[in-house]
Amino acid sequence: MRFDIVRRRKWFFLLSGAITVAGLIVTLVFGLNLGTDFKAGSRVQVQFTQTFHTSAIAGAFAKANLPLGASAITTAGTQNSMAVIRLGYELNAQQENTLNHILKSSFPGYVGTQYDSVSPIIAQEQSQTAVWAIVFASIGIVVYVALRFEYRFAIAGIIALLHDAFIVISVFALLRIPVDLPFIAAVLTIVGYSINDTIVIFDRIRENLKGAKLKSLADLEQLVDHSLWQTMTRSINTVLTVLFAAIMLYFFGGDPIHNFCFALLVGLISGAYSSIFIASPIWVVWRSRSLRREQKAA
Amino acid sequence: MIKWGRFTTWILIVIIIFGLTFSVGPKLFSKIPLGLDLQGGFDVLYQIGNGQNITAADLNSTISALTNRVNTLGVADPLIEVDNGNRVRVELAGVFNQTSARQFLSAEANLQFKSASGKVLMTGKDLMNNAAYESDPTYGYPDVSLQFKNPALLASVTKAYLGKPMEIWLNGKMIQNATIQSVITNGKAVISNMPSVQYAINLANLLNAGALPLPLHELSSSSVGPTLGRAALHATLLAGALAILLIFLFMLFMYRIAGLVAVIALVAYSLLLLGVFAGFPITLTLTGLAALVLGIGMAVDANIITYERIKDELRNGKSLQSSVVSGQRKALRTILDSNVTTLIAGIVMYGYGTGSVRGFAVALIASIIVSLITAVFLSRSLLMLLTRTNLIKNPWLYGARTKEVAKR
Numbered sequence: 001m002r003f004d005i006v007r008r009r010k011w012f013f014l015l016s017g018a019i020t021v022a023g024l025i026v027t028l029v030f031g032l033n034l035g036t037d038f039k040a041g042s043r044v045q046v047q048f049t050q051t052f053h054t055s056a057i058a059g060a061f062a063k064a065n066l067p068l069g070a071s072a073i074t075t076a077g078t079q080n081s082m083a084v085i086r087l088g089y090e091l092n093a094q095q096e097n098t099l100n101h102i103l104k105s106s107f108p109g110y111v112g113t114q115y116d117s118v119s120p121i122i123a124q125e126q127s128q129t130a131v132w133a134i135v136f137a138s139i140g141i142v143v144y145v146a147l148r149f150e151y152r153f154a155i156a157g158i159i160a161l162l163h164d165a166f167i168v169i170s171v172f173a174l175l176r177i178p179v180d181l182p183f184i185a186a187v188l189t190i191v192g193y194s195i196n197d198t199i200v201i202f203d204r205i206r207e208n209l210k211g212a213k214l215k216s217l218a219d220l221e222q223l224v225d226h227s228l229w230q231t232m233t234r235s236i237n238t239v240l241t242v243l244f245a246a247i248m249l250y251f252f253g254g255d256p257i258h259n260f261c262f263a264l265l266v267g268l269i270s271g272a273y274s275s276i277f278i279a280s281p282i283w284v285v286w287r288s289r290s291l292r293r294e295q296k297a298a
Numbered sequence: 299m300i301k302w303g304r305f306t307t308w309i310l311i312v313i314i315i316f317g318l319t320f321s322v323g324p325k326l327f328s329k330i331p332l333g334l335d336l337q338g339g340f341d342v343l344y345q346i347g348n349g350q351n352i353t354a355a356d357l358n359s360t361i362s363a364l365t366n367r368v369n370t371l372g373v374a375d376p377l378i379e380v381d382n383g384n385r386v387r388v389e390l391a392g393v394f395n396q397t398s399a400r401q402f403l404s405a406e407a408n409l410q411f412k413s414a415s416g417k418v419l420m421t422g423k424d425l426m427n428n429a430a431y432e433s434d435p436t437y438g439y440p441d442v443s444l445q446f447k448n449p450a451l452l453a454s455v456t457k458a459y460l461g462k463p464m465e466i467w468l469n470g471k472m473i474q475n476a477t478i479q480s481v482i483t484n485g486k487a488v489i490s491n492m493p494s495v496q497y498a499i500n501l502a503n504l505l506n507a508g509a510l511p512l513p514l515h516e517l518s519s520s521s522v523g524p525t526l527g528r529a530a531l532h533a534t535l536l537a538g539a540l541a542i543l544l545i546f547l548f549m550l551f552m553y554r555i556a557g558l559v560a561v562i563a564l565v566a567y568s569l570l571l572l573g574v575f576a577g578f579p580i581t582l583t584l585t586g587l588a589a590l591v592l593g594i595g596m597a598v599d600a601n602i603i604t605y606e607r608i609k610d611e612l613r614n615g616k617s618l619q620s621s622v623v624s625g626q627r628k629a630l631r632t633i634l635d636s637n638v639t640t641l642i643a644g645i646v647m648y649g650y651g652t653g654s655v656r657g658f659a660v661a662l663i664a665s666i667i668v669s670l671i672t673a674v675f676l677s678r679s680l681l682m683l684l685t686r687t688n689l690i691k692n693p694w695l696y697g698a699r700t701k702e703v704a705k706r
Contacts, residue, residue: 047526047529090516093396093397093401093521094397096397097396097397100523111526111529112526112527113523114520114526116518116520117516117518117520119518122343122517133650137647141639141642141643148635181651181654184651185585185658188643189589189647189662192640195636195639196599196636197636199636199639200632200636203631230610234606237606238599238603241545241548241549241595241602242599244544244548245591249541249591252533252534252536254529256530256584257584260585
């Protein structure tokens with residue numbers, strides 16, 4: 001017996017709906033933890049060879065005469081060996097230099113520092129650009145899928161996509177992880193990549209539709225379910241290989257891209273789920289409506 | 299009948315791919331320019347002026363002053379580009395003193411020679427670019443020697459103001475006030491009594507590089523210490539190696555001999571990508587490196603889609619040979635469709651992003667295009683050639699299940 005995905009679609013819609021609503025509430029209540037790229041100020045990322053004490057970092061900043069806001073220091077990286085400090089003001093070259101000297105002399109395991117400073121005007125531009133980039137990428141993909149398949153496939157695919165992007169955003173809002181420019185790159189990658197599996201499935205549905213005589217909703221459900229199971233191995237395997245890469249990058253890759261890889265991981269898993277359990281069932285619901293209309297007309 | 303000739307060709311192709319990768323690969327990698335997040339450096343975006351209209355002449359002289367200044371610093375492969383009409387981005391990668399470089403780049407160097415009544419008689423523009431530090435012959439303090447382009451100008455000014463004071467102003471501050479003792483006809487002058495030797499050298503360099511027509515204000519900056527960049531590079535390379543290993547094992551386990559073909563195609567993919575990055579050359583950033591690692595996972599997707607399609611054909615009762623032919627043909631369209639969407643996302647990212655986002659986008663686009671060549675065309679031909687040797691008769695070796703094999 002095969003697990004019937006399409007007939008159980010209500011449960012999956014309910015699950016995804018619940019996650020989306022929960023994510024919406026979390027994002028609205030807490031808001032995204034906007035990072036330096038979108039909020040102006042400076043971000044200081046200090047890499048050590050081992051874990052460190054937050055109080056020692058605060059001490060170094062005090063010594064450099066740089067005031068810190070509340071909860072400005074967070075730890076990051078695979079071994080929690082990176083300190084990320086966010087400042088509401090922009091550091092100049094001289095201040096960076098002073099801080100470098102203090103950090104170097106007070107921490108034996110000091111590796112190096114990355115400074116990113118963004119002025120308010122650039123922060124505002126970058127926020128707008130990020131939103132437009134996601135909008136344009138989505139439109140581009142809808143148009144392409146609509147041209148290659150039909151509009152119903154395109155819209156069903158894009159709903160699944162936005163669902164994935166939304167889950168990543170919600171997770172970042174919930175865990176209070178700062179959202180910076182690389183995060184946008186991760187979301188765009190998910191938008192571009194997770195539709196791949198959806199396309200493979202849609203392609204199979206389209207192929208099976210050729211010559212198929214659909215008399216009822218049950219026929220349609222069965223055809224789509226059959227297509228889903230025919231493509232199941234490749235849906236899983238294609239995501240697995242990319243997931244392998246993302247997992248390795250998350251655990252062993254450079255600490256500055258740790259959060260970026262986390263966004264990718266969440267998005268890839270969500271994308272694999274939504275390709276199978278959301279995109280095609282949405283198409284079934286939509287297609288069945290026009291099926292009923294066709295039957296009434298006949 | 300087994301076609302040994304075809305098999306020999308196959309083996310030769312594989313040997314060439316591996317041989318080239320291990321011999322040329324490391325050399326190509328060392329030629330790829332690394333972004334500042336991998337080798338250290340800084341990236342500063344300046345606003346030119348204080349909001350006034352920027353003319354093309356202002357822009358050009360700003361760029362040329364910055365280029366001269368960067369050349370004075372001796373940093374290799376600088377990037378200086380206009381952004382949005384009234385901004386300029388400077389990116390310097392490598393090991394150098396970042397603090398002094400950043401201060402040097404945007405330092406003002408407006409030199410003016412004024413009369414006591416405040417009239418500007420000559421400026422830094424009238425100087426040749428051979429200002430130099432020298433030690434004062436009598437007192438030993440640091441001086442900067444200057445040479446005027448037109449000695450006649452200096453001669454006429456010194457003649458007109460003979461016996462009167464002349465002031466030298468730098469960036470709106472008077473740094474010298476001396477009485478003109480004689481008419482200077484050789485075009486040489488000296489700014490004497492500088493605070494330090496370093497100051498004198500710096501000033502000479504700035505005067506030679508030319509003054510900025512308008513002040514520069516930092517809008518955004520990113521600076522990475524060199525050791526930090528190297529640590530990130532090594533960590534990400536290790537992650538990449540582990541990912542490749544895991545993907546190799548997975549493909550071999552799932553698709554056996556066909557998986558081996560995918561692995562060979564992946565090796566060629568890596569070599570080709572190194573060639574593309576070294577050839578253009580494209581700067582590799584940390585996020586770009588992450589994109590290449592992800593790209594390996596995406597490149598085998600084409601193989602997986604093809605092999606699953608071949609399994610479908612086998613299940614439909616086709617022979618191994620015709621399954622491979624029709625499976626590959628039918629999979630191609632799906633592969634192209636799914637790659638185009640990722641390509642769209644990559645192009646949008648490139649168009650809208652800067653720095654790390656753009657580095658990621660470039661690597662993503664390059665890896666998709668290269669993977670289409672290797673994972674589709676190369677592994678197609680390799681699998682086809684291997685199948686036509688008639689060496690492999692058992693569909694299990696192409697990833698089919700034993701149950702399906704037993705049916706035949």
